[in-house]
Structures are given as structure tokens and as C-alpha cells.
Amino acid sequence: MNTQRGVALILVVLFTSFLSAIGLGLALVVFMDRLATGNVQGSVGMLYAADAGIELVAHDLARAADWDLVLSGGVPASFTDGAAGGGRGIPGGGSVDLTAASNLLNCGKAAACTVAQMDANSRERPWGANNPRWQLFAYGPFGELTAFERPTPCYLAVWVADDGREQDGDPLSDGADESRPGHGIVRVRAEVYGPRGSRRAVEAELARFCLPEAGGCRPGIRVQSWQELRQTLP
Numbered sequence: 001m002n003t004q005r006g007v008a009l010i011l012v013v014l015f016t017s018f019l020s021a022i023g024l025g026l027a028l029v030v031f032m033d034r035l036a037t038g039n040v041q042g043s044v045g046m047l048y049a050a051d052a053g054i055e056l057v058a059h060d061l062a063r064a065a066d067w068d069l070v071l072s073g074g075v076p077a078s079f080t081d082g083a084a085g086g087g088r089g090i091p092g093g094g095s096v097d098l099t100a101a102s103n104l105l106n107c108g109k110a111a112a113c114t115v116a117q118m119d120a121n122s123r124e125r126p127w128g129a130n131n132p133r134w135q136l137f138a139y140g141p142f143g144e145l146t147a148f149e150r151p152t153p154c155y156l157a158v159w160v161a162d163d164g165r166e167q168d169g170d171p172l173s174d175g176a177d178e179s180r181p182g183h184g185i186v187r188v189r190a191e192v193y194g195p196r197g198s199r200r201a202v203e204a205e206l207a208r209f210c211l212p213e214a215g216g217c218r219p220g221i222r223v224q225s226w227q228e229l230r231q232t233l234p
Contacts, residue, residue, distance in 0.1 A: 061186065080140060086098060091151075096155055098157060154193060158188060160187070203226075209221070
């Protein structure tokens with residue numbers, strides 16, 4: 001009789017352990033599914049935030065009378081949160097060094113760039129003296145850009161640079177010769193930084209054009225190209 005009771009107890013323990021394992025497995029599957037869904041939603045939200053940065057800068061560039069001031073860093077966008085550089089906190093956790101981020105774009109390293117380093121030819125920057133000199137133009141917590149019910153917790157930074165095809169040897173100026181290729185065209189790079197090191201970036205080419213109206217024309221902006229940048233992000 002005692003032997004039967006012992007066997008029954010072992011079977012109960014084994015059955016209970018089996019049910020517990022199934023329950024833990026189901027809980028893990030549900031948790032991983034919710035985590036993956038949240039990551040996808042967050043990633044898509046950050047991509048939309050980067051695209052919103054392009055739209056913001058396009059609006060400001062359309063109103064800017066002198067793009068030379070923009071390309072030389074003399075005029076900021078309508079959306080900034082202090083001096084164009086230094087460390088910033090990321091909503092949701094973490095931080096970003098805007099100065100280091102600008103240097104990485106201009107010469108591939110976090111430290112300050114020399115002119116020779118910015119003019120050096122590379123696969124990403126093959127134009128030599130006409131290599132873009134990225135200027136931080138718009139930046140700040142994305143939730144402060146406008147009134148969002150549930151803003152994506154990220155920090156938005158947008159840089160502007162001259163089009164490298166404009167062979168005037170002066171990447172800080174749009175050039176006065178309207179017949180030159182690249183005149184009236186700038187490159188814009190928007191990057192968003194999220195919690196736990198997440199990042200998304202897009203780059204666009206914007207061109208100035210004239211919207212005909214009574215008595216003349218009104219300056220406008222045309223998006224000539226747009227691409228999401230993934231290969232350059234860690």
C-alpha cells in the first residue's frame with residue numbers, strides 16, 4: 001500500500017511539473033510576442049519621427065531667404081533646444097552627444113575634424129573639397145516638436161549640407177551661379193535616438209523651386225530623393 005501511495009505521489013509531482021512547464025512556456029511566448037510587437041511599433045514610430053524632421057526642415061528652408069547662412073551654420077531652424085552641440089538627454093533613458101554626432105558625419109570620428117579630414121575622399125564622401133559639411137540645424141526632444149497625444153520617446157536631430165555635386169569648392173555656400181549643377185539643392189539628414197541605443201535615420205535631397213502666383217512666385221521645396229539609412233547605423 002505504501003508503495004502505491006509513493007508511486008501516486010511521484011506521478012502527481014511529475015504531472016504538476018509538466019503543467020508548470022507548459023504554463024511558463026506559454027507565459028514566455030506571450031511576453032516575447034508583446035516585446036517584439038512593442039519593438040516594431042517603437043521602430044516604426046522613430047522612422048516617422050525622422051521623416052517629420054525632414055518635413056520640418058523643408059518648411060524652414062522654404063522660408064529662408066539665404067541658404068548660405070543655413071549651410072554655414074549661421075541660422076538655426078525653428079525647432080532647437082539650446083546651443084548646437086553638447087550632450088542631450090534622450091526621453092526614455094540615455095543620452096546623445098550632438099557635437100560627436102556632427103563630427104562622425106563630417107569625418108567619421110567623434111573628435112573634432114580638421115579641414116583635411118573633412119576633404120578626404122571616401123566611399124561615403126567622394127567629392128573632396130566639395131564634401132558636405134553637415135551643420136546641425138534642428139534638434140530637440142521629439143515630443144516638444146508639436147502636440148502629440150502619445151509622442152514617440154526619442155530625440156530628434158537634423159543636419160543640413162550642400163549638395164556635393166556642386167563643384168564650386170565651397171561646401172558652406174550654395175553658390176551664386178544658378179547654372180552650376182547642384183545649385184538650389186541641399187542634403188538633409190534626420191536621425192532619431194531612442195531608449196537602449198535604438199536609432200533610425202533618413203536622408204533626403206531637397207531642391208528650391210518657384211511656385212507661380214500673381215505678381216511673381218512663392219519659394220517652395222521639392223523632395224527629389226528620400227532614403228532610409230540602415231547600413232551606417234550600429
